[in-house]
Amino acid sequence: MASLKLSINGKSRSVEVNPEMPLLWVLRDVLGMTGTKFSCGRGLCGSCTVLLDGEAARSCVTAAEYAEGKKITTIEGLAENKKNPLLKAWIAEDVPQCGYCQPGQIMTAAALLQLNPRPADADIDAAMAMSPCRCGTYPRIRKAIKRASQAGPTVGQGGE
Amino acid sequence: MSTSTLSRRTFIKVASAAGGGLVLSFYLPGKESMFAGTSKDEAFAPNAWLRISGDGAITITVARSEMGQGVWTSLPMIVAEELEADWNAVSIYQADAHPSLYGSQSTGGSFSVRGSWMNLRNAGATAREMLISAAAQKWNVARTACKAKNGFVHHSTGKKLSYGELSAIAATLPIPHSVKLKDESAFSLLGKRIPKLDTPDKVYGKAVFGMDVRVPGMVFASIEKCPVFGGKVVSFDGTKTKALPGVVDVVQVDDGIAVVATSTWAAFRGREELSVSWDEGKWANQSSRDIRELFRESVKSKGNTENYAGDVDSAFTNAVTTLEAVYEAPFVAHQTMEPMNCIADVRPDRCEIWAPTQNPQAGQNEASRILGLPIDRVMVHVTLLGGGFGRRLNSDFIADAVKVSKAIGKPVSVVWTREDDTQHDWYRPMTYNVLRGGLDKNGVPVAWHHRVAGPSSRGLVVGGSTPPYAIPNFLVDSHIKDTGVPIGAWRSVGPSQNGWIVESFIDELAHTAGKDPLEFRRGLLTKSPRLKRTLEFAAEKAEWNKSLPKGVGRGIACVESFGSTCAQVAEVSVDRDGSLTIHRIVVAVDCGPVVNPDTIEAQIEGGIAFALSALLKDEITIEKGRVQQGSYDDYRMIRFDEMPKVEVHLVQSSEPIGGIGEPSVPPVAPAVCNAIFAATGIRIWRLPIRQGDLKKT
Numbered sequence: 078m079a080s081l082k083l084s085i086n087g088k089s090r091s092v093e094v095n096p097e098m099p100l101l102w103v104l105r106d107v108l109g110m111t112g113t114k115f116s117c118g119r120g121l122c123g124s125c126t127v128l129l130d131g132e133a134a135r136s137c138v139t140a141a142e143y144a145e146g147k148k149i150t151t152i153e154g155l156a157e158n159k160k161n162p163l164l165k166a167w168i169a170e171d172v173p174q175c176g177y178c179q180p181g182q183i184m185t186a187a188a189l190l191q192l193n194p195r196p197a198d199a200d201i202d203a204a205m206a207m208s209p210c211r212c213g214t215y216p217r218i219r220k221a222i223k224r225a226s227q228a229g230p231t232v233g234q235g236g237e
Numbered sequence: 238m239s240t241s242t243l244s245r246r247t248f249i250k251v252a253s254a255a256g257g258g259l260v261l262s263f264y265l266p267g268k269e270s271m272f273a274g275t276s277k278d279e280a281f282a283p284n285a286w287l288r289i290s291g292d293g294a295i296t297i298t299v300a301r302s303e304m305g306q307g308v309w310t311s312l313p314m315i316v317a318e319e320l321e322a323d324w325n326a327v328s329i330y331q332a333d334a335h336p337s338l339y340g341s342q343s344t345g346g347s348f349s350v351r352g353s354w355m356n357l358r359n360a361g362a363t364a365r366e367m368l369i370s371a372a373a374q375k376w377n378v379a380r381t382a383c384k385a386k387n388g389f390v391h392h393s394t395g396k397k398l399s400y401g402e403l404s405a406i407a408a409t410l411p412i413p414h415s416v417k418l419k420d421e422s423a424f425s426l427l428g429k430r431i432p433k434l435d436t437p438d439k440v441y442g443k444a445v446f447g448m449d450v451r452v453p454g455m456v457f458a459s460i461e462k463c464p465v466f467g468g469k470v471v472s473f474d475g476t477k478t479k480a481l482p483g484v485v486d487v488v489q490v491d492d493g494i495a496v497v498a499t500s501t502w503a504a505f506r507g508r509e510e511l512s513v514s515w516d517e518g519k520w521a522n523q524s525s526r527d528i529r530e531l532f533r534e535s536v537k538s539k540g541n542t543e544n545y546a547g548d549v550d551s552a553f554t555n556a557v558t559t560l561e562a563v564y565e566a567p568f569v570a571h572q573t574m575e576p577m578n579c580i581a582d583v584r585p586d587r588c589e590i591w592a593p594t595q596n597p598q599a600g601q602n603e604a605s606r607i608l609g610l611p612i613d614r615v616m617v618h619v620t621l622l623g624g625g626f627g628r629r630l631n632s633d634f635i636a637d638a639v640k641v642s643k644a645i646g647k648p649v650s651v652v653w654t655r656e657d658d659t660q661h662d663w664y665r666p667m668t669y670n671v672l673r674g675g676l677d678k679n680g681v682p683v684a685w686h687h688r689v690a691g692p693s694s695r696g697l698v699v700g701g702s703t704p705p706y707a708i709p710n711f712l713v714d715s716h717i718k719d720t721g722v723p724i725g726a727w728r729s730v731g732p733s734q735n736g737w738i739v740e741s742f743i744d745e746l747a748h749t750a751g752k753d754p755l756e757f758r759r760g761l762l763t764k765s766p767r768l769k770r771t772l773e774f775a776a777e778k779a780e781w782n783k784s785l786p787k788g789v790g791r792g793i794a795c796v797e798s799f800g801s802t803c804a805q806v807a808e809v810s811v812d813r814d815g816s817l818t819i820h821r822i823v824v825a826v827d828c829g830p831v832v833n834p835d836t837i838e839a840q841i842e843g844g845i846a847f848a849l850s851a852l853l854k855d856e857i858t859i860e861k862g863r864v865q866q867g868s869y870d871d872y873r874m875i876r877f878d879e880m881p882k883v884e885v886h887l888v889q890s891s892e893p894i895g896g897i898g899e900p901s902v903p904p905v906a907p908a909v910c911n912a913i914f915a916a917t918g919i920r921i922w923r924l925p926i927r928q929g930d931l932k933k934t
């Protein structure tokens with residue numbers, strides 16, 4: 078066990094955990110932040126995606142100790158700002174079906190837009206190709222990313 | 238307007254309302270009633286409530302699981318339409334499976350909207366009429382001078398009262414004996430694109446799925462099960478596991494070993510250190526090849542007659558041309574992105590369950606059976622479902638949590654790994670099918686014979702195998718064999734594989750007869766005018782007769798399922814190295830009255846993605862009794878960049894309301910396979926399409 082200081086959505090949180098515990102489970106089972114989802118636990122699907130210093134990371138294969146000292150943004154953090162153009166676009170396009178993969182899809186899209194505020198279709202394909210959605214919301218995900226990209230470059234910003 | 242007399246089936250009652258307002262309880266038929274015919278009286282116990290509070294808030298509580306199909310929006314839309322409610326005042330809640338006997342709560346068979354259509358309308362109309370009566374009474378005027386609109390009752394003089402203000406008086410009035418339903422042409426909400434009510438929570442990460450529930454004092458667990466179906470624990474050693482940080486306990490729960498821990502991760506890790514010796518049972522050496530061989534042998538003899546017309550044997554004798562083909566479909570898994578999981582809190586005298594289930598009552602029964610508690614001591618809360626597709630009609634994952642909680646005396650969240658989920662599913666059946674067709678001298682089909690061999694469940698194997706075409710002599714016969722592999726409903730069930738077989742083989746017959754596949758079908762759809770119209774609509778929208786660029790092939794298919802008809806035209810090309818590109822899929826669907834076109838389009842796109850995964854990638858294989866696939870790397874679904882363009886066209890229809898979650902699935906595989914044939918001359922007889930299948934030799 079180790080005492081870790083994590084910066085999550087602009088707040089500092091201290092946790093007593095096995096430093097190898099993946100960030101996903103620290104968020105979900107230790108801190109009760111259940112917006113970040115478990116689906117494979119092996120880095121294969123992106124359901125657990127969070128931002129680490131603004132970049133997409135699969136929290137199921139990211140040891141908690143690795144995240145120490147980095148700025149962690151989760152879906153809850155993004156959602157603190159209801160004006161976030163990406164979330165607004167996602168709602169406007171009514172993207173979710175079952176909704177389970179959606180926080181991961183949104184975080185993956187946020188990382189893309191932060192890097193590339195005006196992605197072409199091929200850029201969107203490349204960024205989203207490794208994030209499966211069993212409900213097949215792909216066409217609407219594409220529309221939402223495009224809609225957000227027209228709204229300005231502030232998408233990766235959570236509440237701070 | 239049509240008048241609806243409120244029958245026993247409608248069963249609307251004024252319920253008591255804590256906190257005032259008007260509450261009507263009513264009954265929505267479940268999926269079972271489709272199959273069961275007449276149900277027992279208990280089945281009519283209320284399972285839905287409409288409440289209008291003093292502040293004007295309208296809440297609808299239903300026992301229907303939301304798994305992405307949008308029922309939490311479409312069901313209240315139907316009530317709100319008749320109620321003349323202000324849509325912004327409407328919200329919905331999920332009903333629990335609670336001590337008292339509720340009516341059926343299962344969600345499947347694309348049945349939520351179509352099964353509830355009339356009863357929801359009746360409930361809305363009843364409340365509307367009662368609110369009008371309340372206003373007339375308060376103003377002391379004739380009812381006929383009052384009109385309901387947008388959350389108010391208006392009087393001809395211009396005065397108005399809100400539903401909230403009227404709800405308390407309305408609650409004291411008798412239920413009208415009969416109510417007038419709105420004419421469908423007067424609908425103002427139904428047929429509009431209405432954003433789903435649960436979307437914002439899903440976008441903000443606030444939506445609560447099964448494993449998101451938190452119960453005070455709960456622990457986490459995961460269960461190691463025998464990799465072979467039906468295997469049993471002989472002995473186990475949990476010493477190494479117990480020494481791991483975070484592990485609280487290791488307990489046997491009849492068919493597996495549960496690791497109980499302070500986090501899900503610690504429970505998963507603990508499983509890796511377990512040593513278990515299994516009695517793998519009678520299926521320990523079975524492989525998919527053995528199952529295929531079993532099926533292949535069995536189709537050599539006559540099977541159990543499932544459906545027939547005329548005299549197939551003599552029709553084949555007289556046929557001028559005959560054609561035979563073998564179609565093979567593999568086991569496929571559901572792969573919901575939320576793995577199976579459940580939370581249970583078992584106490585000596587009661588049990589509380591939180592589960593992402595399509596069938597809370599089955600879970601309730603299962604828990605009651607395991608615990609020996611009366612059914613009314615088991616309460617099931619239904620959470621959101623991270624995908625259902627038929628998988629969550631089964632209650633195995635609920636049983637897991639109940640058993641672990643019983644063993645440790647604490648509330649526990651039992652989570653399956655992705656691999657558990659893939660390897661312990663209730664699969665779509667693998668089947669082996671021999672198809673024979675006979676044509677007369679004019680190329681008209683006169684005989685059709687489909688002999689199928691498949692596992693365990695007749696209904697799942699045979700469903701959807703009767704062709705919709707007017708072929709005077711046909712026979713479907715079956716061999717059902719036990720393989721030990723659990724079989725279950727998979728989005729669109731029987732038609733999902735039989736639609737592919739029927740629509741591929743009819744295409745083969747059309748080509749053999751030298752006829753256009755569209756015209757060939759049209760000529761044979763004399764008994765199915767609705768399916769014919771849908772087929773023609775798809776062909777028209779896809780410009781069937783327009784020539785295509787060189788190398789592009791076009792295929793068509795049409796299937797009726799779950800009360801709707803769906804036809805699809807696919808355009809594909811195959812390049813030199815055999816890789817397939819699907820350029821577009823044009824879809825026509827007739828699902829009767831359109832509730833929410835936005836949801837319908839989403840469901841159709843989703844169904845197509847689901848079906849394409851099965852067509853292009855999915856196959857569960859078995860070796861030494863074990864499922865060989867585990868996660869997203871070896872059991873893959875179509876990716877973001879592989880999703881073809883989908884164009885959805887809704888048929889203007891006066892047909893009864895049909896389902897929408899499933900009917901878009903069955904035509905996908907045959908439309909694409911028929912297009913592949915048109916482009917390349919290669920016929921796909923075995924799913925999924927494998928690397929190399931499309932390479933010209």
Ligand code: FES
Binds near residue numbers: 117119125126
């Ligand atoms: S759960 Fe992390 S990538 Fe699948």
Ligand code: FES
Binds near residue numbers: 175623624
């Ligand atoms: S919305 Fe259901 S898995 Fe993506």
